[in-house]
Amino acid sequence: AQKITQTQPGMFVQEKEAVTLDCTYDTSDQSYGLFWYKQPSSGEMIFLIYQGSYDEQNATEGRYSLNFQKARKSANLVISASQLGDSAMYFCAMREADSNYQLIWGAGTKLIIKP
Amino acid sequence: AAGVIQSPRHLIKEKRETATLKCYPIPRHDTVYWYQQGPGQDPQFLISFYEKMQSDKGSIPDRFSAQQFSDYHSELNMSSLELGDSALYFCASRTSPRGRGTEAFFGQGTRLTVV
Numbered sequence: 402a403q404k405i406t407q408t409q410p411g412m413f414v415q416e417k418e419a420v421t422l423d424c425t426y427d428t429s430d431q432s433y434g435l436f437w438y439k440q441p442s443s444g445e446m447i448f449l450i451y452q453g454s455y456d457e458q459n460a461t462e463g464r465y466s467l468n469f470q471k472a473r474k475s476a477n478l479v480i481s482a483s484q485l486g487d488s489a490m491y492f493c494a495m496r497e498a499d500s501n502y503q504l505i506w507g508a509g510t511k512l513i514i515k516p
Numbered sequence: 517a518a519g520v521i522q523s524p525r526h527l528i529k530e531k532r533e534t535a536t537l538k539c540y541p542i543p544r545h546d547t548v549y550w551y552q553q554g555p556g557q558d559p560q561f562l563i564s565f566y567e568k569m570q571s572d573k574g575s576i577p578d579r580f581s582a583q584q585f586s587d588y589h590s591e592l593n594m595s596s597l598e599l600g601d602s603a604l605y606f607c608a609s610r611t612s613p614r615g616r617g618t619e620a621f622f623g624q625g626t627r628l629t630v631v
Contacts, residue, residue, distance in 0.1 A: 436619060444604055446559070446622035492558060503549070503572050504620065506558035 404428065405493055405507035413513050414483050421468070422478040422510050424493030430454075433497050435476040436504065437467065440490040449491075452476055488514045520609050522623035529597050529630050537592040537626045541609030547571070548590040549620060550582060551606040559606060565590055597630045604628075 406425045414420045426435065437449040452460045452467045460467040468477040480487055493507040521540040529535050541548050547566045551559035552575075561574035565584035576582070579597075584590045594601060604627050608620035 438622070443624075444627065445624040446606055446608075448619045448621065451619050503561045503564065503574060504551075504559070506560075508558050 404505045405495055407491075407493055407507035407510050409510045410508070411511040411513070413515055416485060416514050416516050417482055420480045420483050420487075420512065422480075422491050422493075422512065424476045424478065424507060426474050426476060426493075426495050428474075428495065428497055430497045433495055435467070435469070436494040436496070437465070437476075437478045438492045438494060439487075440492060440509070442489070446492075450478065483514050485514050485516060488512060520607055520621050520623035522605075522607050522626050524626060525624065527626060527628045529628065531597055531599060531630060533597050533630075535594045535597060535628060537594070537605050537607075537628070539590045539592070539607030539609075539623060541588055541590070541607070542621055545609035545611045545621075546588060547610050548584055548588070549608040549610075550576075550590070550592050551608065553604040553606060553625075554600075555603070562592070594628075599630050602628060602630045 404427050408423050433454045435452045439447045439449050450460050450462045450465045450467050452469045459469050464481045466479045468479055490509045490511050492509045494504040496504055520542055523538045527535055549564045550562040552562055553559040562576040563582050564572045568584045580594050582592045604625045606622050606625045608622045610620045
């Protein structure tokens with residue numbers, strides 16, 4: 402079974418609009434971490450935001466926020482006021498408690514921002 | 517700020533050749549992770565090291581080996597290369613394999629092409 406599911410293979414969004422990238426996860430651990438990474442066409446993997454399973458507040462980092470709904474096991478990434486430079490692949494990843502920080506990755510969502 | 521350095525950035529090898537990928541983690545980071553990302557795929561965990569000891573093993577082929585040296589840099593050795601080994605190879609580092617709230621910093625990757 403997929404541990405991380407990103408249901409949107411690709412998205413087109415108008416510049417300056419907000420965008421939500423979906424991520425659902427599957428784990429039986431009580432302690433885990435959820436991550437979002439951005440991968441531009443140049444290939445590097447850029448850390449965006451982290452949410453711990455025990456964090457009560459949704460994580461925010463500048464224009465990025467994570468809509469964490471623990472009961473639904475979802476960790477959607479919200480990008481406010483999208484910019485052309487946000488065009489990239491976005492990966493959701495999870496670290497389980499006993500994984501020694503091995504990240505489990507979703508298939509990614511390709512986001513294209515239209516001018 | 518210092519980041520994770522990977523070398524080389526690009527590598528072209530022929531089938532059955534060997535390749536060595538190097539990773540220099542962020543200073544004072546004691547844990548290194550290797551991931552393989554095939555074209556259009558999500559990253560797959562290969563292997564990790566903590567304090568120069570192998571800490572976890574993923575889908576690393578037997579033809580590959582890796583180690584972490586006394587200065588914490590790591591090398592991924594790949595022998596008998598196959599066309600399917602063509603991929604982007606990421607190294608990531610962090611400090612301490614346990615504890616919450618710390619993200620892994622990724623290098624820019626080595627793009628290996630096997631011809």
